[in-house]
Amino acid sequence: MRHTERKPLLLQPQLPYRNLDHIVKSVSAQHFKNAYDDVTWSFVIQRTLANIMPAARHVQIHNVLNATDVPEDVFVTIIIHEMLHLEIPAVKDKKGKWNSHPDEFWEAERNRSPNREASWDWLYTNLPLERRERLQCTDVVGKLIRFSPEERAAARVRFGIELPARIRSDDPLFRRISFDKWYLAIAETRRKNSSG
Numbered sequence: 255m256r257h258t259e260r261k262p263l264l265l266q267p268q269l270p271y272r273n274l275d276h277i278v279k280s281v282s283a284q285h286f287k288n289a290y291d292d293v294t295w296s297f298v299i300q301r302t303l304a305n306i307m308p309a310a311r312h313v314q315i316h317n318v319l320n321a322t323d324v325p326e327d328v329f330v331t332i333i334i335h336e337m338l339h340l341e342i343p344a345v346k347d348k349k350g351k352w353n354s355h356p357d358e359f360w361e362a363e364r365n366r367s368p369n370r371e372a373s374w375d376w377l378y379t380n381l382p383l384e385r386r387e388r389l390q391c392t393d394v395v396g397k398l399i400r401f402s403p404e405e406r407a408a409a410r411v412r413f414g415i416e417l418p419a420r421i422r423s424d425d426p427l428f429r430r431i432s433f434d435k436w437y438l439a440i441a442e443t444r445r446k447n448s449s450g
């Protein structure tokens with residue numbers, strides 16, 4: 255989750271299957287004394303999990319979370335994080351580099367974001383995430399994964415999962431199948447094939 259002033263050019267807002275208006279309002283009220291009631295949001299296909307454009311007060315959340323079964327607390331955690339960017343602006347370090355997450359930021363998040371750890375557990379369990387430390391942001395890894403008929407049969411027998419012929423790792427439709435299970439289902443079959 256990173257904040258950026260750049261206007262994204264290629265992002266297409268997606269039809270929202272979740273309405274986050276009430277979460278924005280309640281987070282603003284409970285954690286920010288109603289200072290950020292006017293924050294808007296959208297689901298977009300983008301690289302990062304979530305970010306905010308401070309000037310526009312607009313939060314963009316990766317479309318992989320645009321699904322009805324994402325726990326409410328996960329959105330609360332994301333909205334608190336992005337609103338904290340409005341409260342605690344980026345600072346320039348000694349080398350003149352912008353730091354959007356100074357120590358003060360992480361401390362505020364630790365103290366004021368009650369479900370932070372559980373939310374990140376859920377995110378890492380259910381999404382293919384990759385941390386880019388240098389940029390202090392978390393990406394959703396978008397990959398096309400193809401399954402052979404044999405791999406699909408193995409997944410059915412071993413894990414009771416019906417895998418389609420191919421899936422996009424960042425498609426909310428397929429997110430419900432845990433990535434661990436995909437990996438296990440595939441790795442096991444591929445190992446067998448290569449040794450035999």
Ligand SMILES: [Zn+2]
Nearest residue numbers: 255256257335
């Ligand atoms: Zn951030």
